[in-house]
Amino acid sequence: MSAPILWIGAPLLAGAAIFFLLNEKYSAYAGGGVAALLSLIALFIPIDTALLLGSLSLKISPAIEVFGRSFEFSAADGPLLAMIYGVSALWFFGSESTGSARRFSSLGLMIVALLTASLAVEPFLYAALLLEVAAMLIVFLLVPIYQTPGRGVVRYIVYQTLAMPFILFSGWMLAGVEANPGDLRTILESGIMLSMGFAFLFAVFPLYNWIPQLMEESPPFAVGFLLWALPVFTVIFALGFLDRYTWLRNTEQISNAILFSGVLMTASGGIFGALQRHLGRIMAYAAIAETGLFLAALGLNSSDLADIVFLALIPRGLELSVWALALSIIKRRAYPLKFSDIQGLARKYPIAAGSLILAHLSVAGFPLLAGFPARIALFQALSVESLGAAFWVFLGLWGLLTSAFRTLAALVMSAEETPWEVNETWAQTLMLAVGALGLFALGFFPQIMQPFLASLPQLFEHLVQ
Amino acid sequence: MLLDIPSWTAVLLTLTTSTTILISRDWRALLGALALQYLAAFWLVTRHLPLAMGSVKLIAGWMSVAVLGMTRINLTPVEDRDQDRFYPRGSAFRLLLMGIVILVSAGSAPRIEAAIPGMGLPVIAAGLLLVGAGLAQLGVTNDLLRVTLALLSILAGFEILYAAVESAILVTGLLAAVNLGLGVVGSYLMTAGSVPLIAPEDEE
Numbered sequence: 304m305s306a307p308i309l310w311i312g313a314p315l316l317a318g319a320a321i322f323f324l325l326n327e328k329y330s331a332y333a334g335g336g337v338a339a340l341l342s343l344i345a346l347f348i349p350i351d352t353a354l355l356l357g358s359l360s361l362k363i364s365p366a367i368e369v370f371g372r373s374f375e376f377s378a379a380d381g382p383l384l385a386m387i388y389g390v391s392a393l394w395f396f397g398s399e400s401t402g403s404a405r406r407f408s409s410l411g412l413m414i415v416a417l418l419t420a421s422l423a424v425e426p427f428l429y430a431a432l433l434l435e436v437a438a439m440l441i442v443f444l445l446v447p448i449y450q451t452p453g454r455g456v457v458r459y460i461v462y463q464t465l466a467m468p469f470i471l472f473s474g475w476m477l478a479g480v481e482a483n484p485g486d487l488r489t490i491l492e493s494g495i496m497l498s499m500g501f502a503f504l505f506a507v508f509p510l511y512n513w514i515p516q517l518m519e520e521s522p523p524f525a526v527g528f529l530l531w532a533l534p535v536f537t538v539i540f541a542l543g544f545l546d547r548y549t550w551l552r553n554t555e556q557i558s559n560a561i562l563f564s565g566v567l568m569t570a571s572g573g574i575f576g577a578l579q580r581h582l583g584r585i586m587a588y589a590a591i592a593e594t595g596l597f598l599a600a601l602g603l604n605s606s607d608l609a610d611i612v613f614l615a616l617i618p619r620g621l622e623l624s625v626w627a628l629a630l631s632i633i634k635r636r637a638y639p640l641k642f643s644d645i646q647g648l649a650r651k652y653p654i655a656a657g658s659l660i661l662a663h664l665s666v667a668g669f670p671l672l673a674g675f676p677a678r679i680a681l682f683q684a685l686s687v688e689s690l691g692a693a694f695w696v697f698l699g700l701w702g703l704l705t706s707a708f709r710t711l712a713a714l715v716m717s718a719e720e721t722p723w724e725v726n727e728t729w730a731q732t733l734m735l736a737v738g739a740l741g742l743f744a745l746g747f748f749p750q751i752m753q754p755f756l757a758s759l760p761q762l763f764e765h766l767v768q
Numbered sequence: 769m770l771l772d773i774p775s776w777t778a779v780l781l782t783l784t785t786s787t788t789i790l791i792s793r794d795w796r797a798l799l800g801a802l803a804l805q806y807l808a809a810f811w812l813v814t815r816h817l818p819l820a821m822g823s824v825k826l827i828a829g830w831m832s833v834a835v836l837g838m839t840r841i842n843l844t845p846v847e848d849r850d851q852d853r854f855y856p857r858g859s860a861f862r863l864l865l866m867g868i869v870i871l872v873s874a875g876s877a878p879r880i881e882a883a884i885p886g887m888g889l890p891v892i893a894a895g896l897l898l899v900g901a902g903l904a905q906l907g908v909t910n911d912l913l914r915v916t917l918a919l920l921s922i923l924a925g926f927e928i929l930y931a932a933v934e935s936a937i938l939v940t941g942l943l944a945a946v947n948l949g950l951g952v953v954g955s956y957l958m959t960a961g962s963v964p965l966i967a968p969e970d971e972e
Contacts (some may be wrong), residue, residue, distance in 0.1 A: 393867070436949060439949040457957070464922070468923075
């Protein structure tokens with residue numbers, strides 16, 4: 304058995320099997336189970352190391368070749384794969400409560416498999432193509448067949464498609480820069496190409512206008528999954544670029560541009576989020592602000608760069624899955640999720656409302672929640688480099704905190720005599736409770752993430768020096 | 769130079785088809801032009817890639833056209849509305865846009881040829897024309913079919929240029945998948961909303 308077959312081929316097949324063979328009732332469990340199993344295998348069985356089970360020798364070989372190019376995982380990828388499939392399992396189990404489990408689990412597994420393939424493909428530039436294929440598959444999650452597509456999804460597919468040519472061309476130009484490092488013109492041109500590609504992929508200001516639109520038009524759980532999956536894999540892809548091309552991370556102008564765009568995203572996302580009256584749009588702006596934090600971390604001139612990025616990356620899946628699930632539950636009762644529609648819902652959906660606020664506070668970096676350790680580490684590194692940047696990031700997070708309190712105010716705004724009810728199903732309650740506990744656990748004990756962070760020096764050997 | 773005559777013919781075909789896609793309002797003409805565009809792209813791609821790999825691009829492109837055409841032919845007149853709300857949107861404005869694209873392509877092609885020798889002027893000119901026309905189209909339309917055609921045109925232009933610098937089979941395969949995928953996604957989005965929501969109990 305080879306690692307790419309196990310973590311790319313198997314979930315692709317499982318996704319297809321769920322779609323064609325299973326009904327709505329069992330799909331979430333099947334999808335979640337497959338993802339959880341793959342996560343456990345990645346966690347406990349090392350790649351490219353023989354394991355003896357009695358007389359049986361078990362070894363997961365690291366690579367396969369497809370059309371003359373290889374897909375390859377190293378032993379250091381194990382914790383990363385465990386994290387990816389572990390968080391995916393949360394999403395798939397959570398889809399049980401959203402009413403679209405079959406479509407979500409099957410397509411979701413295929414999307415995660417394609418995104419995982421983007422980590423394994425060599426040369427790694429081809430990842431841009433796999434990201435595009437995955438981005439196209441996500442469209443089927445975003446737009447149910449009975450719903451007329453809005454502008455958000457069209458902009459989304461346009462921006463994702465435009466990113467790919469820029470990245471592929473920049474990759475070819477970067478090879479030229481490596482061959483002739485003194486050619487400033489090629490350096491400038493490839494830098495511009497690369498920036499354009501990643502600007503589209505990360506939805507940098509002002510290219511993020513599709514995200515709030517999409518949150519209004521599409522199922523929140525599907526958009527939440529998109530907002531987790533694509534930025535996370537894009538960050539890992541970007542780390543690969545920084546690791547591979549030394550001059551990229553050593554050029555002050557490029558670092559400053561990344562830092563500036565990240566700070567701008569966080570500040571604008573937080574401030575715009577504070578001004579919204581729609582729960583979906585608030586979540587969209589919070590996700591934008593958090594992506595800005597990743598970019599700000601990528602722009603740091605620090606050897607802790609990868610540590611800080613992954614410290615922020617791991618809780619994102621948990622925060623967004625809890626938030627999106629809570630929003631899906633509330634949306635059934637309070638469409639279209641404006642403040643006027645959700646007034647007093649905390650007394651009817653206390654678990655969903657509480658989980659939503661917890662996830663929101665975690666993204667805002669509230670102490671003792673999952674997002675807090677990463678924010679503290681980022682502020683520490685950022686304040687050394689630029690106090691101005693730290694201030695604007697703080698302002699963005701302050702905006703997120705403001706929107707959290709506004710949401711809380713709207714949710715609890717009910718008449719005194721309104722009775723408390725629990726309208727969530729047991730499955731919804733269980734999923735939300737597990738997610739909320741996870742948010743506290745990662746906040747209280749951030750050392751849980753240590754095994755993932757420990758493998759970073761092998762994953763990005765030039766970056767972590 | 770004689771060898772270049774077919775390539776320049778392909779460039780001319782590219783120019784004609786991309787102008788048609790930008791201006792025409794008849795979906796049959798749009799899809800016909802896209803099919804011809806893939807033929808021109810096929811010829812230009814095979815300047816740098818083997819015939820078999822060029823054929824993959826041609827077939828994938830034509831399959832996308834077929835998928836879009838079959839979807840479009842099945843749409844009812846209610847769904848057939850023109851969704852464009854942009855002003856100005858007349859043919860004269862679109863022709864002006866195409867003129868700008870031609871000027872920019874004509875201006876930049878020789879400079880790119882000087883920077884990347886061996887690519888070939890017709891290849892660069894056609895690539896830039898398609899990318900430019902696609903971007904211009906994206907700027908003036910909201911219509912799902914036109915957006916899909918614009919993205920396919922941009923990809924075709926990119927593929928013509930990229931074929932000159934990258935010849936990996938995996939890339940060709942993945943780009944074909946992206947082309948087909950865009951066709952399918954475009955068709956799905958055109959169809960979405962026309963299917964009524966049926967509750968499971970109604971189905972029984």
